[in-house]
Amino acid sequence: MYAPVYLHIPDGFLTIFVSLIFWAITIIMVGLAVSKTNRTLGERQIPLMGVMAAFIFAAQMLNFPIAGGTSGHFLGGALAAIVLGPWAGILVMTSVVGVQALLFQDGGLLVMGANIFNMGILTAVIGFGFYRLVVGRKRILRLTVAGIGAWIATMAAALVTSLQLWLSGTTRLEIVLPAMLGVHALIGIGEALITVAALVYIEQTRPDLINPERTIEEGGKGWVVGGVLLALAAVLISPLASSNPDGLERVAENLGFLSSGVGPNYRFLPDYTIPFLGDTPLSTILAGIVGVLVVLVVIILVGRRLSKTEKV
């Protein structure tokens, strides 16, 4: 049953700043997803999403031997988003990643925001974006693009995971990036093929579940832009970074993002300190508190929005 999955980052591997930034992004996206699904779906959809989340969780246990002891397996973000719609897909994947971390320590708690972003949000947005592009077209075109989308989604998740680890000073980019992308290029093929095969099966047995009107209703053209842009960013960054990590490092340095490879690589608060307090422990702790406060404000703002929509 055991297969190393290098996408579930454990606690301790990301610095607090990288963790908090991705928590902030994740909270905004999940908050949006909650309010959208509350508005468009009835209470009927909640058991559906819950059982679908359990389905994704269980389906991740499906594997098929490829060669040499490696086996392909399944993340499911693209499939969930294509069949259930992007917002519901994000919620389903969020619950899956959350329960894996909470119940089975498969991924950490403080870094859960980053894990949800990589495996839930990225895969759902890219997977759905690509499928939305060809919805209603010929079957063969649809399935091909769905497969490509699933592959790119897996690669993007691997890429962003590597970048997060690198920004945290946990790893050297020139080592982790080719390794991660190499492994996930294979895993992604498995993901793509299973996604396509599952879509074929569902179209044959329950065509009512993925007809074009339904897909269009679940997400507008904007998803195409979002998904393709994210994929494009990944495609542009990965060869640049893997062939020339120094180049990426230089860009990051020029942007003031990275202090020439020293320790934890962040410059959101210069050198992790409050400037006028100088380089003292107090200043570092205060910088940490500022980061926590920023995330708290995000939570409160999103929460307000949610409580408004939930009461309606």
Place this chain on the structure above:
Amino acid sequence: MHVDLTDQYHHLDSRIHELDPRVKVLVAVAFILSNALLPDGSWIAFALSWLILLAANELSDLGLGFTLKRSLIALPFALVAVSAIFSPIGEPLTVWDLGFVKLIPTDAGLIRFLSIMLRSWLSVQMAILLVATTQFPDLIHALEHLHLPRTLTTIIAFLFRYLFVLSNEVFRVLRAREARSAGLPGVKSGGNLSWRIKTTGSMAGQLFTRSYERSDRIYQAMVSRGYTGHIRTLNPHKMVREDWLVLSAAAVIIVLIQLVGWIR
């Protein structure tokens, strides 16, 4: 997928088990946050955190080494952090010439690697203790008290409820595939790669439709029993004096650990 599919909760009547789940969630998250905040190489503070962990293990009646047993789950990820040893900052310790590449471990790099591994090891143990002493429905209820959106907590509750049911279904399907692919010893069994992929895809698709239809039946059954959109609980979860005591004691201890870590 590395999951041993059993409920991680161990039922006992210890003081930790009886704490309000909110307190346990907050203390566990604060402990993990504290590990992340400690600077590299603050060995004394890491040791103190470990002692706290041992004490919590002991108080939970699960035994001193309980969390140790499962704590190696994050170990494969160490491979990712190994490259930190060869960080360009710090003094070179030695040179390993592998022929095609020269590896130079540095002291700063080694300290960083060890600190990352310690943080991860301590944090994962606290998470293990949290789910070993708290029933999952209580945990979800605590998250609801901590203002996680209802939609999300309800989805998670359903996920937990049907996780084991659907996993059993997966095992059945996998067993069926194995039975159909039986072969003679020494003879390759099953079809070629494209056959395998098609079979796996059909399995995923079939599981999907089965789950979908099951969720429909579940919904009908729940509506007929008065379901209105969220799950109720008979356990009100009230914070008592002991809960507040533990919460404030944990806060004080974590601040102390941070002080030990940062002042040297």
